[in-house]
Amino acid sequence: MSARAPPKCPPPGDHALLPRVKEALGPSLLSRGVTPEGHLCVVVPPDKIREVAQAVKNMGFDHVLSLSAVDYIAEKKFLLVYVFASYLSPELKNQLLHVRAEIPRDSPRIASIADIYPSADYEERECHEMFGIWFEGNPHMGKRFLLDPDCCIDEKTGKPLYPLRKDFKVPDWGLMG
Amino acid sequence: MSQALREFLMKKARLEKVFKWGVRWSLWPVHLVTSCCGVEVAHTSAPGFDAERWGVLPFHTMRQSNVIIVEGTITRKMARVLRQVYEQMPEPKYVLAMGACAVRGGLFWNSYHVVQVDTVVPVDVYISGCPPTPEAVIRAFIMLHNKIKGKPGPYVEPVKVDLAPYLPPPPKPPAKPAPQPQQQQQQQAQAAA
Numbered sequence: 001m002s003a004r005a006p007p008k009c010p011p012p013g014d015h016a017l018l019p020r021v022k023e024a025l026g027p028s029l030l031s032r033g034v035t036p037e038g039h040l041c042v043v044v045p046p047d048k049i050r051e052v053a054q055a056v057k058n059m060g061f062d063h064v065l066s067l068s069a070v071d072y073i074a075e076k077k078f079l080l081v082y083v084f085a086s087y088l089s090p091e092l093k094n095q096l097l098h099v100r101a102e103i104p105r106d107s108p109r110i111a112s113i114a115d116i117y118p119s120a121d122y123e124e125r126e127c128h129e130m131f132g133i134w135f136e137g138n139p140h141m142g143k144r145f146l147l148d149p150d151c152c153i154d155e156k157t158g159k160p161l162y163p164l165r166k167d168f169k170v171p172d173w174g175l176m177g
Numbered sequence: 178m179s180q181a182l183r184e185f186l187m188k189k190a191r192l193e194k195v196f197k198w199g200v201r202w203s204l205w206p207v208h209l210v211t212s213c214c215g216v217e218v219a220h221t222s223a224p225g226f227d228a229e230r231w232g233v234l235p236f237h238t239m240r241q242s243n244v245i246i247v248e249g250t251i252t253r254k255m256a257r258v259l260r261q262v263y264e265q266m267p268e269p270k271y272v273l274a275m276g277a278c279a280v281r282g283g284l285f286w287n288s289y290h291v292v293q294v295d296t297v298v299p300v301d302v303y304i305s306g307c308p309p310t311p312e313a314v315i316r317a318f319i320m321l322h323n324k325i326k327g328k329p330g331p332y333v334e335p336v337k338v339d340l341a342p343y344l345p346p347p348p349k350p351p352a353k354p355a356p357q358p359q360q361q362q363q364q365q366a367q368a369a370a
Binding site for chain 1: 252253254282286287288289290
């Protein structure tokens with residue numbers, strides 16, 4: 001593939017939250033960066049996502065703002081992006097913490113954090129439906145949540161297709177329908 | 178008796194005209210607001226445009242209304258609701274597809290989860306625009322008036338357009354290189370010799 005894939009984490013920089021995050025995560029912090037919007041972004045190993053979520057919760061982040069995935073089809077990887085935010089803690093009021101983890105594309109499984117953060121439940125169910133990532137421990141895996149029951153199903157095998165993956169073929173309605 | 182009376186009333190006494198007149202001036206739409214077009218329908222019924230001058234009274238239950246305005250994108254899940262709402266309405270009933278999304282998918286072209294409305298319910302009037310203005314909605318209701326009268330007005334339906342004259346022409350293959358002046362001079366010299 002000629003085009004170079006974008007970096008998994010923005011370039012590193014100084015951030016007010018960095019000492020606290022370093023202390024909380026310890027050895028599970030693989031790399032870090034600061035997004036152009038000024039949010040701290042850390043990369044963690046996928047098998048330690050539950051410890052990381054617990055540590056982030058102890059820091060004062062009380063809800064998951066967003067959970068999505070990026071499909072790096074050439075590198076055969078999914079990049080999961082968790083965004084944590086806080087309503088209650090006054091010093092974390094304007095801060096967002098991006099936590100990223102890479103998982104292999106052919107067996108996309110990661111532990112669920114829905115029991116630590118209840119607000120991650122819907123995000124995990126949507127992410128499972130759109131990307132086919134299996135969140136182990138979430139009881140709603142394998143069920144349809146937002147999509148129609150008849151939609152996005154492979155006609156030959158009867159297995160569900162995942163519409164936000166890069167290899168999903170969208171229906172072609174032609175130029176004028 | 179009742180059949181004969183009905184025939185007499187509809188044919189001889191011209192009650193059909195009265196019936197159509199009644200339907201024409203009491204088009205009560207049910208909203209199916211799935212997108213931003215609902216704001217424009219609110220304008221249509223507000224005092225500024227006041228669509229009630231043409232008998233358009235917004236109503237809240239589909240069992241007591243006879244027009245359904247499909248305002249916005251219809252996904253596959255919502256298509257079931259749309260069909261259910263349409264089946265619940267009493268006859269005569271009419272469907273208005275409002276906005277680019279409802280007409281042909283609009284912004285969500287080639288989508289995995291968006292349907293075109295005319296594959297779900299029969300559409301009487303299409304309203305183009307994104308979103309259409311309240312004047313366009315009122316115009317659609319006047320078109321519906323004409324349709325009930327039996328004299329259909331000017332339809333606004335999507336038609337196939339050949340875009341070839343308006344698109345830039347395909348790139349031409351590179352022209353052959355012109356004969357160079359040196360070769361010409363040589364040829365002239367040869368001719369002179």
